[in-house]
Amino acid sequence: MRAFAFLATSAHACTLIAVGSKATIDGSAMVAHTNDGMPSPNDLRLVRVPAMNHSNTSQRSIYNYLVRRGNPRLVTAERGPGYMPRNGTDQAFSIPTGYIPQVPTTYAYWDHDFGMQNEVQLSIGESTCAAKTVGYPVDVPNGRNLFDIDELSKIALERCDTAVCAVKTMGALAEEFGFYGEYSKDPLVPAYAGSAEALIIADKYQNVWIFHILTGAHNSGAIWAAQRLGDDQFTIVPNTFVIRTLNLTDSANYLASPNVSAHAYAQGWASPEEPFDFTAAYGYAAPNSSKPLYGGRRMWRAFSIVAPSVSLDPDVGFHVRVPTYPLSIKPDVAISPEVIMNIFSDYYQNTTYDLAKGVAAGPFHDPVRYTSRANHLRGNWERSMSLARTTHSFVLQTRPNMADAIGGVAWYAQGVPADSVYFPISCGQTTLPTVFNQAIRTQFDTESTWWAFQFTTNWAHLRYDLIHHEIQVERIKYTTLARELQQSTEASCRSRNLSTSDCVALVESAYNEFIVTTTKAWWQFAWRLVSSFNAGYEFFNESATGGRSIGYPADWANQTEYVLYPQHYHPPAQVAAEENRTAAVDPDTGVLSIVVGGSSAQVEAFSLSSGFLLGFVCGTMSLSLVVAAVALVSRVRQEVASPKAPASVEEQGEPAQGDNKVVAATDSAIV
Structure with missing residues (x-):
């Protein structure tokens, strides 16, 4: 169990959610993702890769991102100015591990660790999974594979406008050139816990597809499967495969590689005499590991929030061999982006697993649990949606009733979801303000958007129950303003009958200005928190009664040495x-x-x-x-x-x- 806990928390152990168009408040399809980082200092930028034209003889470079897990993630002249060496630096260009034929034209897209959303609304989210096979990149000894999920997702956005195109493109390339997992570095230490991947892809035609991929036989090639999400359904992929049976005669809803079952049969992981279950055949969980609850608890929690009428067992866990939770569920009410934002902010509040309760929450009911390195102990923390190590998260919308450049929108938050504001970013805009992308993990920056939220998140740990409440007030205020801004700018485009290009210009200017002003306002809020909460006091104003002591609560003090004092008197x-x-x-x-x-x-x-x-x-x-x-x-x-009256001798x-x-x-x- 200890081995799995280490791998899971070191990997991009991300949460992935999707909603069909008939289950949302506005008819949009949605894909959402939390990027739950690791100890290396991630490249925190959201980079715009421009649309390009290529010659018939062009080759598309493929990179191994395992080599550059730090910052920058990539340095190249092939993907626009965002990935060129930074001004005033001598950054070396990344060396490709291979090449594939390039196509004549490629779409523009927003890129982070994975491809996110392109100019024609194609949207992708990711979650690393465990599998029974493992592969290695071509630039390590005995490596036979060219593609990881980072490059596959980027190529899908460069070349496709539909989810099916993305699935088939990624699948075919992986079959031909080979696939390796996010953490397949050392053949002597197979990283089964992070050797596979899941993506969810949504398009402007309201198709949402779940895609699973792992390495094929002999540590090479690829095995993959995909299933269309029902239009009225909600799903979550919490670091585990979720696709079960495949009806490959129904190509409108199921797709797979030709070898999807053969390798499982050859290895004895499945029987030809039984219905083929993809997750049972290829999903992996180490014996006696925390894997069933690591993903299963998140799955139960998300389903219980959107469909409380459906009673699911929170303690059974998600098991690859025995189905315990459905692939998807129909929500009780229509889902908005804010619902998903709140799910991403969840730490099991008001449940048996509430991380704000118990001894580990400390005196101030702090739900954050850092990775334990107590290797001699057996145990684990509950794995919540919102994590201290989340670098960013987003909710992507595709809307068919609007021009592509405006219809695709990313609600993008920097830092911990529970403490951050989700900013609107149009798939058609081409720039972001400097403050949004200037963060460097090892340099504190009081102008950076990412550092603004990261700072208040960390300051909250001084007195979480009080400071987090203050953060929520501000977070709700600016999230509401962001939604109002989106609605007002789009309404302005309609009322003024603006062309698509003019509307994009209006939206881009308004959204970028909102990022800048909110970042400045959030820093002012941060300094107010510093002056208000310090030294065990809360200060309100400069009057004689302008402060108060905010010492430890009695319920916590009663569990400590406080009530035993003085033990040594x-x-x-x-x-x-x-x-x-x-x-x-x-x-x-x-x-x-x-x-x-x-x-x-x-x-x-x-x-x-x-x-x-x-x-x-x-x-x-x-x-x-x-x-x-x-x-x-x-x-x-x-x-x-x-004094008394004299008495007679007889009386006296x-x-x-x-x-x-x-x-x-x-x-x-x-x-």
């Missing part, structure tokens, strides 16, 4: 006796109600002997008797001192001997 015996007497008379005046004698009195803290307790009780009773005696003497004295008589004894005894007692 051993005063001298005389001091202990005095404190005991003081505490017995008035507990509020002592350090504790019972102050334990120190080591000099041979009494350990919080370990009271029976003799001590007996003495304490007897002492308390004696003190009560003394107080009563004092009161009695005072009364007698008052009676003696009071002789003084009783007992009275003198009482007075004497009493006087003696109070001397």
Whole structure:
């Protein structure tokens, strides 16, 4: 289990979601993705690759991105100015690992680690999966494969305007030139936990296809399958294959490589006598690993949010051999981009698995769980949608009733989904403001959009329950403004009867300005958080009552050493006796109600002997008797001192001997 936990958290263990057009509020198809990063400093840029024309003899370079997991991800003159060496640097050009024939024209697209969305609305999201095969790139010993999913997704966006074209193009190239997984670096250490991939592709014709791919026989070639998502369906791919049976006679809904079942039969992973189950045949989970819950809990959670009427077992997990959750589900209500944004922000709030509860959440109910390196321990954290290591996330929409350049829109957030604003970016715009792409992971930058959100996310860990609430107020405000901006600019295009190019110019200007102004406003908000929450206080203003202590909550303090203090207090015996007497008379005046004698009195803290307790009780009773005696003497004295009428000798008589004894005894007692 420890081995899997390491691989899963080191990989792009991303969450992938899609919604059919008849399940959304506006008839758009949607694909969404979280890019859940790793220890290497990712290239945080969203790069525009322009449309291009190529000669008949052109070759398309293929790169191994495993070599450049850092920043920049690629340096080349072949994909526009975004991937040229940065100004003032001597960045070396990336060396291709191979070439394929180029096509005459290629579409423009937005590119991150994977291809995201092209100018004709084709949209792609990704999730790394585990499989029973593993392949290696051609530039490592014994490597036989040219393509990883990064390059396949980019080529699909360069060449296709439909999801089916993308599936067939990627599948054919992988079959011919070979496919290797995201973490297939060392043949001596097969990375089964990250050796396969899943993509979801949506197009402007409202087709949404799920695509699975893994390496073929003998660590080379490829095996793949694809299934169309129903128009009224919602699906999630949480780092596991989800396609089951394949009806390859129905090419409108199922596609696959010719060898899709043969290798599984040859290896004994499937039987020709039974219906072929792609996930059961090729999906992988190490014995006794956390894999069933690593993906299964996210699957249950997403389904439970969009379709609470469907009761699914949250504890059964997702298993490759035995189907436990459906491939997709029909939502109870129509889905908006904001619903998916909220799913990506989820950490199992108000469920049994709520990461804001329990000892690990600390005193301030912080849901963040960092990767554990306690290799001698067996265990794991719940894997939530929103993670501290998420570098960016997006929701992509394709809308058939609009021009391509406006119809395709990416709602793109930098940093942790739960703490970030999703900005609209048109598939037709060609630029982004500098602040959006200038972040470098190892250089703190108070002008960068990414660093603005990353900073407030990390500041929230000082006092999560209070600061996260402040972040949510701002996040909702700017997300609402972003949606209003999109609607108003598109309405302006219609009312002014603008051409597509003029509308794109209007949208690009408005969206970029919104990114810049929001980034500045978010930094101002960040500095307000710094001045408001620090040193264990919250400050509101400069008045005498302009601050308050925000110490630890009682429910958490009650689980700590706080309630045991002082565990190591051993005063001298005389001091202990005095404190005991003081505490017995008035507990509020002592350090504790019972102050334990120190080591000099041979009494350990919080370990009271029976003799001590007996003495304490007897002492308390004696003190009560003394107080009563004092009161009695005072009364007698008052009676003696009071003047009385002279009595006759007969009435007065002789003084009783007992009275003198009482007075004497009493006087003696109070001397």
